[in-house]
Amino acid sequence: MLSDKVIYIRSLDNCPPSYLDDPGRKEFFEIVWLKDENALHVPQHDFQTLRGDWIYLIPPYRVHQLNKAGKKGLLISFKRELLDGDLKEFLLDVFRIFNIQGEFSCLQVNDESSRGLNAIFDLMNIEYQKETLNLIMIKALLKVFLLQLIQLKEHHFTLQDINEKRIYEFMLLLENNYLEERTAEFYADQVGISAKRLNQILKEKLSKTGVQLIHDRLILEAKRQIIHSENTIKEIAFNLGFKDRSYFSRFFKQHTGLSPQEFQLSVNNHVKQYDNTLIN
Numbered sequence: 001m002l003s004d005k006v007i008y009i010r011s012l013d014n015c016p017p018s019y020l021d022d023p024g025r026k027e028f029f030e031i032v033w034l035k036d037e038n039a040l041h042v043p044q045h046d047f048q049t050l051r052g053d054w055i056y057l058i059p060p061y062r063v064h065q066l067n068k069a070g071k072k073g074l075l076i077s078f079k080r081e082l083l084d085g086d087l088k089e090f091l092l093d094v095f096r097i098f099n100i101q102g103e104f105s106c107l108q109v110n111d112e113s114s115r116g117l118n119a120i121f122d123l124m125n126i127e128y129q130k131e132t133l134n135l136i137m138i139k140a141l142l143k144v145f146l147l148q149l150i151q152l153k154e155h156h157f158t159l160q161d162i163n164e165k166r167i168y169e170f171m172l173l174l175e176n177n178y179l180e181e182r183t184a185e186f187y188a189d190q191v192g193i194s195a196k197r198l199n200q201i202l203k204e205k206l207s208k209t210g211v212q213l214i215h216d217r218l219i220l221e222a223k224r225q226i227i228h229s230e231n232t233i234k235e236i237a238f239n240l241g242f243k244d245r246s247y248f249s250r251f252f253k254q255h256t257g258l259s260p261q262e263f264q265l266s267v268n269n270h271v272k273q274y275d276n277t278l279i280n
Contacts, residue, residue: 002028007138008077009128015075026224028077029098031149032056033117035073039106053109055149059098061224074121082139088168094146095171097153107152120145163201166191170198170210178217179241184210219255222248226264233260 001016002008002024010019012032019025034040034054060080083091097105109117124141127134169191181187187210188198199209206213218240225236237248253259258266 002077006079006082006135007128007133007142008075009125010075012071012073012075025077026061028079029060029094030056030058031074031076032058033074033076033109033121034071035114037071037073039108053114055107055109057098057105057107057149059095059104061221076121076124076142076145078142082135082142086143088165090143090147092164092168092171093150095168097146097150105153107149109152113148113152117145117148120148163205166193166198166201167205170202170213174213174217178214178221182211182214182218182241184214215251215255219252222252222260223256223263226260227267233264236260 001018002022005024008019008028012034032055034056036052037054038051039054040056083094120141124138124145127137127141170187173187173190177186184195184198188195191198193201195210202208202210202213208216222236222240225231225239226233229236231239233249234245237245240248242248242251249259252263256263
């Protein structure tokens with residue numbers, strides 16, 4: 001269903017079950033907009049009410065699965081290639097609001113913001129429903145929609161400086177190479193700066209070093225495979241480039257506080273209780 005698409009739009013009550021199981025879904029960014037609903041997770045911040053409009057931003061190669069059954073709202077899924085060629089500063093902002101190095105991001109939308117987003121969505125959906133998709137128009141409307149979300153999330157736009165471009169280059173390189181290349185030196189060489197300078201920039205902008213971000217990406221993929229694949233822990237360790245299962249288990253526990261088996265059990269127990277995998 002998704003193999004020949006770069007964008008997919010549906011109301012949640014009209015989203016077929018086959019979408020959730022589509023293997024191509026892991027390559028899509030997802031915007032799940034709940035309307036007049038309770039949050040699907042336990043918010044870590046104080047909100048005026050737990051019922052209202054909630055927007056969940058879920059990055060590709062997600063760990064978590066949202067239980068949207070019976071919920072009112074909208075789904076917008078799109079591939080990164082739909083945004084390729086845009087300003088790196090904008091793309092970095094998109095990466096940030098989707099919490100690309102984490103699990104998911106969530107926004108509560110007030111009435112005023114909801115009206116603005118609805119106006120943009122309606123135009124985008126009109127284009128999407130046409131027999132021939134105008135990707136130029138879809139891309140422009142999606143960008144406006146994302147810029148509105150960036151404003152909601154950060155209340156300011158990223159400063160356009162060379163270090164922002166370097167971070168985006170690093171993050172793209174990381175996504176394509178983290179299974180094979182696990183040293184800051186490799187990425188720094190590709191970006192054209194020293195490893196020391198790269199770590200300084202990453203620490204300043206993202207509060208983590210290159211190696212920490214590489215490890216975060218490995219852990220994210222490990223969690224995704226533990227939850228969503230039928231592979232054994234040994235097979236997952238091998239897939240991630242760990243020749244020794246015990247070393248992988250120590251690595252996983254060092255970064256999560258749980259062994260892979262303990263994490264798997266905690267997820268299974270959570271799913272039985274809540275029908276989703278949103279674990280704080």
